Amino acid sequence: MKAQKTFKTNNKTIPYYHFKFQGDFSHILKNSKNNKKSHQLNIANKEELRIYLIKEVYKQFDFSKYEGSFPCFSKAMIVIIQSFNSLRNQDLDNFQYKIIVDTIRKTRIIDDDTWKDCSLMYLGKHDSNSEINTLIIPHEHFVEFLSNSENEVMKDIFDQPTVIQSDDAKRKESIHIQRETNSFFGIEE
Template identity: 25%
Template sequence: MEIIYKMLKDVERLRQDVMREINEIGANDQTTKKTTVYPMAKIEPLMVEGYPVFRFGYEGLLPIFIEDDYEYLSMIRNYYFRATLDSYDFKRFRLPVMKEVVVIFVQYFLNKKIGDLNNRNKKYIQDAIRQTRLFGDDDWQNVWNMDIGFLDNEKDHIQVYVVERKNLSSFMGYLMKYHEKLKDGTNYLPTKAEYEKYFANEK
């Protein structure tokens, strides 16, 4: 097992080197600033049934969690932080902080091989999203979590939705029925005026 863990770490080191090279030659067109990782998170504000939902999309499966291997975990953490924060447009998304939110992790699997929804590397994604200041502290009073898995015939990927708790019931019904449409998200992109009107009405 130690040999397999070493191979995983070597692969992650190689991935870090390749990502760094992609950015050094200027081939990364997904970022909003200078970065060292690739691919970036795809971040979009959506409007679903009249309320806002933020979607954070990440390519691939969550890496295997290796407890107590701090070098490996640091590489994983660095990737998700940089992929999120360096593609998040803070000027575009200057919105009020959401309170009492639910962070929904939707993991898409290319096949039906055993996959674990309870992968602890999710913490690094949530920590990165919290750093965008979309919501406040992620204690149990302010943030709940949910995990869902779906089969995808095209690729492995992760979609993370942040929705206000009061809209959870409505959004879950919508997500279960239309998750294929939500993956793309293009039809749900709101105007700035729609967002401003929603939050103005909430005051």
């Protein structure tokens, strides 16, 4: 069996896939709340993106070359990591990643994209490159994959410490910052 990538856990070699799509696709993947005309424009862009995604997937792993001998998963975790080259806040729930999941399904790595066949995880990160990394990991080995030290793609996502505080403390911090800002600009409360 020809695997694109592998990682080791408990003396077992586990296959997985990693596809990288270079470019800023935010304007195409954003949920459209605009008028009908711009929605039609968005559909045309999605068709171009669909063709690009399929070509990239087959460029990164030629499935036809390994017909019948590449790993397929009865249940997979699909992790989509969108890298933003701007520090501007982006809401991941405002993006539609269906086109990427459908591209993965067409490779036959997974049978279907129903809840029985796959789970989805969306992550965002800041990077100098705008790109989308898509990982397809056997569902039962996802936790081991996360803890694998060789996992370069996801390693830096979890490096930032998480501040855990009460809602009251967060509100007080926000008020303090607002007062300092007002004071700096000479604005009286």
